Amino acid sequence: MQNFPNWKGQPYYPISQFYRERFGEKVYKISVSTAESCPVRKKEAVCIFCDEWGSAGSLLIQSDSLQTKIRLSRERIAKRYKADRFLVYFQPYTSTFERLSTLERQIEISLAEEKVVGIVLGTRPDCLPKKIFPLLRRFHEQAYVSVELGVQSFSNRQLTFLKRGHTVEKSLEAIQKLHELSGVDVGIHLMMGLPDESPQEIVEMAETINQLPINNVKLHNLHVLSNTPLEELYRAGKFSPVELEEYAEKVILFLEHLSPHIPVQRLAAVASRWEELVAPEWTKQRMRPVQYMLKQMADRKSYQGLHYQK
Template identity: 35%
Template sequence: MEKQYYYAYSKYLKEKYGEKVYKLPVNLPVTCPNRKEGGGCLFCADAGTGFEAKESTMPVLEQLQSSREKVEKRYHAHKFIAYFQNYTNTFLPLPALLQYMEEAAGMENIVEISLSTRPDCIRQDYLEAFQNFRERTGIEVSIELGLQTVNYHTLSAMNRGHGLAEFINAVLLIAPYHFPVCVHMILNLPGDAMEDARESARVLSALPVSMVKLHSLYIPKECALYKEYEAGNIQICSKQEYIERLAEFISLLRKDIVVERLFSRIPEKDSAFSNWGNSWWKLTDEWKALMEERQYVQGIRCDYLNGAALNRWEM
């Protein structure tokens, strides 16, 4: 049996729903307040994150059914998550978002709706409505928050349009409703160092966070960061440095936090830089080798919470 270095998302879903569950992307006609007000994050392309998404003009049910046919045929899955993936879905007016959620709920065997959004686009009236939806339909609602780094200087440099405080506030607002919270992190943003990766793990572990989705930085050809990259104005850490940051992050991460992804996956034609020209599975193998060398598994160094100094000096 292969050694488990982290709590994998596939394992979590199987434990929760009793069988394989696959995400089906949904692209809604929405943008992001940061794109409207501040020009958007430097690493965000015009397509957002939905490089392979359907057109947002396509009805939600049609998008889901199209993706479902491919997934069922290839993976023999029978339960699905409707993943409202692109841009900031809670930037939609609440009635419109609820209508899209109702449409997704109309497809058979949808067990969850996952809403991708920003920390500064979480509000109590939305959360109340999501709770009512869950109670009425029996369909889980999970929330994916893009944070990327806990370094507020880097957040500012990347023009994220929010700081660390907004993220903490969003997580605490969501907590009483018990929606699973997935946090997106990039461990190799320009300006960040190893200690930022370590501190990111510590901060997430100290908060009621359910999952983390890790991305190695990729640079789309149509984004502001691409110009800086081409001009040689930014430095991206080496492949080995990223793998070491990832090992440190996982070793410090609370054991019960689900890890959805370790490396980005983006079509080569859409990116100027991605994964140092390596496949994600090759990078994963190198990371596992380092974890084995250091005798790391998830949470093995998560000893800094709940009165750590008192625990060390307890007689």
């Protein structure tokens, strides 16, 4: 076994460990909802898996000011976890799909809040206007800034199935531009459990990431929510989500080929609204899927980077 960084007994590099290394203590995310839509919805289309909430978790009242949202969440998290450092996460829909002057003001408000050490912007690879890069660089000089791109797949075939409305080439372009023009951390979201997804496809995805200026990854299992195009396929017998055991095999294979120096934000998705989850049932569980995967890795003496080659 090579000498990889100290992951506190974990077989992979968790983002929490990265934050501790960066800030000297545990850091918590405050999720806020400010974006009203995304370019795909504006075209009266929708990603095959996306519900009306645009990937949002529990949202505070929309009429609340951003400042109020941050303070209420900060107080709640601090009381529960004794947290003292926070990142404001602009999560639902596409945060850069609004007027840059509005986004600029929202970032300023966020960074002015007590105990906020940085921001995280969730967006699409095809929604990065030229003027966003100097804006991000300016804030990057003041605080920690990360942009999370909904890449989802490095296969154009899979992106077409997902009806993402962007290509692999656009994702690669967005990753390079963010790295070169703004200097911010670049995170990507990836989906597994896609139709006809081969082991080779998963290995190639990890190897592609290893060659790119990517600072962290977040993994999701493709699951079915009500009132989505994916539900229609599921009801028609044209799509079946993978069970936990199969998904775990995919994640472990991916991690074994992923660079040990790339933090992992999450191993699987958790349904934020149980009443809207159609399948699979295990997506309702927060801890069991992760515990299952970690046990499998421990039993096999597997770890992130096991088969990594520079």
